[in-house]
Amino acid sequence: MSRPPIATVLAAVVVGVGVGLGLGGCGSAAGPSPTAPAATATTARPAPAATGPGAGAGARTPTPRAGRIPPLVARDDVYAADRPGRFAPQVADDPPRVYVPNSKSNSVDVIDPRTDRIVERFATGALPQHVTPSWDLRTLWVTNDDGNSLTPIDPRTGRPGRRVPVRDPYNLYFTADGRRAIVVAEADRSLDFRTPHTMRLTKSLHIPACDGIDHMDFTADGRTALVSCEFAGRMAVVDLRRERLVKTFMLRTGAMPQDVKLSPDGRTFYVADMASNGVWLVDARALRKIGFVRTGLGAHGLYPSRDSRTLYVSNRGEGSISLISFRTRRPYRKWRLPGGGSPDMGGVSADGRVLWLSGRYDRVVYAISTRTGRLLARIRVGDGPHGLCVWPQPGRYSIGHTGILR
Numbered sequence: 001m002s003r004p005p006i007a008t009v010l011a012a013v014v015v016g017v018g019v020g021l022g023l024g025g026c027g028s029a030a031g032p033s034p035t036a037p038a039a040t041a042t043t044a045r046p047a048p049a050a051t052g053p054g055a056g057a058g059a060r061t062p063t064p065r066a067g068r069i070p071p072l073v074a075r076d077d078v079y080a081a082d083r084p085g086r087f088a089p090q091v092a093d094d095p096p097r098v099y100v101p102n103s104k105s106n107s108v109d110v111i112d113p114r115t116d117r118i119v120e121r122f123a124t125g126a127l128p129q130h131v132t133p134s135w136d137l138r139t140l141w142v143t144n145d146d147g148n149s150l151t152p153i154d155p156r157t158g159r160p161g162r163r164v165p166v167r168d169p170y171n172l173y174f175t176a177d178g179r180r181a182i183v184v185a186e187a188d189r190s191l192d193f194r195t196p197h198t199m200r201l202t203k204s205l206h207i208p209a210c211d212g213i214d215h216m217d218f219t220a221d222g223r224t225a226l227v228s229c230e231f232a233g234r235m236a237v238v239d240l241r242r243e244r245l246v247k248t249f250m251l252r253t254g255a256m257p258q259d260v261k262l263s264p265d266g267r268t269f270y271v272a273d274m275a276s277n278g279v280w281l282v283d284a285r286a287l288r289k290i291g292f293v294r295t296g297l298g299a300h301g302l303y304p305s306r307d308s309r310t311l312y313v314s315n316r317g318e319g320s321i322s323l324i325s326f327r328t329r330r331p332y333r334k335w336r337l338p339g340g341g342s343p344d345m346g347g348v349s350a351d352g353r354v355l356w357l358s359g360r361y362d363r364v365v366y367a368i369s370t371r372t373g374r375l376l377a378r379i380r381v382g383d384g385p386h387g388l389c390v391w392p393q394p395g396r397y398s399i400g401h402t403g404i405l406r
Helices: 004-014
Strands: 040-043 095-104 107-112 118-123 126-134 140-144 149-152 171-174 183-187 190-194 201-206 213-218 224-229 232-238 243-251 256-263 268-273 278-283 288-294 299-304 310-315 320-325 331-336 342-348 354-359 362-371 377-378 389-391
Touching: 004 389, 095 140, 107 126, 126 171, 126 389, 171 213, 224 256, 224 268, 232 278, 243 278, 278 299, 299 342, 310 342, 342 362, 342 389
Parallel strands: 213 256, 256 299
Antiparallel strands: 040 377, 095 107, 095 389, 107 118, 126 140, 140 149, 171 183, 183 190, 190 201, 213 224, 224 232, 232 243, 256 268, 268 278, 268 299, 278 288, 299 310, 310 320, 320 331, 342 354, 354 362, 362 377
């Protein structure tokens, strides 16, 4: 995959990003750490909410059909369908699990969040980066970046299937109408549009200016994507209906944009910048930057709370999580992991009580209380844990990454 010039990486280290030399931000994992697959609970917590046939049954909404973009549940909240208990019928019987791709171990660890123990481990292709729910929520895909393949997981059994050949899958998304998968081919600086089940290539959109193409999120209408270009310090705007580039724009020289998330009201994109140690604000209509808020060293992953009030920001370089108010667009609290750490990618539990994050350089997964910020468990996993997926999650359909459901 593409990598920045060594001078750029050295500069990033100087500003305190806290990444290994030559390894960029999301693209690779490194660092010595313990290996035993055991859990160390640090404080008691209530069991996760049940997900069986009776759980949240009154709150369920019909599963949308592929072919058109489903209307939002609430016009002023793109995450209104993601409230606790609002499970789609097809995930109602999926057992609660946390799927952890270990980039350097070429494996996935499966954690039972009720016991904080690994219940399964299986091999994948080389350099698994993320575990992504399909649009219809019936498959979890492991993106094997260097292995040029996707490993499907059946979330009903937690078992992998046969790998599907796909070029350079760093990340994976789906158009909001469910018609196409979008493989983020980082090394090729391309977005590859594919059929969502067979992964047959239909179009490759090459974006030469987007070095380190990594993460994205969509506008509220699902028609436009804002895409991060990690090693170019810029963002790309893509028309998803026409599958074409609209424009790119700079954040700043030396910026390293990572995760992207839309605000609940659909007006603002938040873009984590690992080199600037904070989050950019981008107007979701004009698609231009409008501000910046500092959070902490190595700002990386972005996750909305289940009540759509708070954005959790993982500061990988300093072992902390910043909380940004969606109402004020300002940070209002910071949680620090005991002894530090490298919180990276993950997601919020179905009941909203726990924030799960991979410890990228520490071979662990963190379970963090969203009520108090206390570390609930530190679970040993394989080497280089990255884009873990908490499953099942509330919502009607997935547009990708580790679980952006609407």
